[in-house]
Amino acid sequence: MTHALSQPGQCTLVGAGPGDPELLTLKAVKAIQAATVLLVDDLVSDDIVALAAPTARIVHVGKRGGCKSTPQAFIEKLMIAAVQDGDNVVRLKGGDPFIFGRGGEEVEHLRAAGIEVRVINGITAGLAAVTSLGVPLTHREHAHGVVFVTGHAKPGDHGTDWRALAATAHSAKLTLVIYMGVSDAQHIQAELLQGLPGQTPVAIVQRASLPSQRQAVTTLAELSETLQREGLGSPSVIVVGDVIQGVQAARLAPSEARRHGTV
Template sequence: MNPDNIHSDQSGTIRLGSCTLVGAGPGDPELLTLKALKAIQKATVLFVDDLVSDEIVAFASPNARIVHVGKRGGCKSTPQAFIEKLMLMAVREGDDVVRLKGGDPFIFGRGGEEQEHLRAAGVEVTVINGITAGLAAVTSLGVPLTHRDHAYGVVFVTGHARPGAEGCDWGALSATAAQARLTLVIYMGVSGSGHIQDGLLQGLPASTPVAIIQNASLSTQRHAVSTLAQMRATIQSEHLQSPSVIVVGDVLQGLLALKINEPQPLLHQVSN
């Protein structure tokens, strides 16, 4: 693509393309909004994140150009500045651009950065929300994020700070969560779960329920339930990996009770 090759229609009028940030949801194609589906079908170029399922990409026009711009924790990723450059070049060439992101573009999807970059270049950006993985994950377990008997609010927080940044103050957050009765939904927290656990134990009881959900909404979804004191050990023993969402809070009390009370396998003694 040539950044100076601005598209002209048959009348010679210069026409910029369009840019839409589309939330693809947590992975299940049936969780797409109708507005997202229409944008995907209309696009002439789609810049697609790694976490977007093939079933969703299949909704694109057969004539559309699909550009995979990987963004996955712990793996080699396409530099953000390069993605933004490609998006701007495509718009200037007259393409209808869709930036297709897992979950919601404005919840840890770098949608804000991309919107700022394109607006600074004179390109207006439309945003279409998607169901975020934190919501889909707990819903799949039959648990709400808020409940008037257990949680008055919810906090979405990332467990992965950008290089050079200190990241979340987990001790301060845990104290606030305990005092205000909040559910914590932690994205990208598996690799730093030991550090996160130590920080949260500064303000929350060791018995606080925790759920770790991997591949939320997909056929490959797995989950484990534990207490906060056992969170890191559970992640290791169950071999849970990214992409996973960690949910912490008393809304999970019923789920934890079911796990504790579930029948245990009988131990058979061998007689001499």
């Protein structure tokens, strides 16, 4: 006697953006509301998780540098098992799944298990950070391009060649957006100074887009000192480049400074 196979489920990687629920795309909201299982990263705000159906099973799978994290292999096994059980699985990630969100790794493992994956983009923290300061990432006069780079290399990886990147950024007029760079900021600063002037403007934005956002504007020569003095930690984005000159020149209006908690 044969038994009917259960209806297979589906999986969607959803970018939750930098934290403000109003920055979610409509497609992301619909996916969250339709999910029967949500696997949620640490950096996803409670207000966004609250959009899920009351009947949805919510599993918090924290992934944050410097903190105890759920092993990536375990998360992937959970996703595959839930889809095979017939669930509509949403893997809810801070920012964008394909920008330092390990989305590529997860897609590869799911496809290897015979599961097709849908990806819904989210606003990445690097973009939200500079937008909150009222400056762009690119500018016809100041920045001809932008580089998103991680300051956190996996074990056994030498990581970014910061000296080469600095030289390229200086000659090609590039904005550098550094994710997960606070813990190694002193080393990154020393290496970048080999190719960029010490007066290069720098912005540090912590918890971009959230009511608790804090930021500081400084120079590359004073990056580490500023981080320590202002007590800025993770999750923060460090933006290096002449596009920050607009903030240096005008700063934020007093009302904006109070609203954003400028230090």
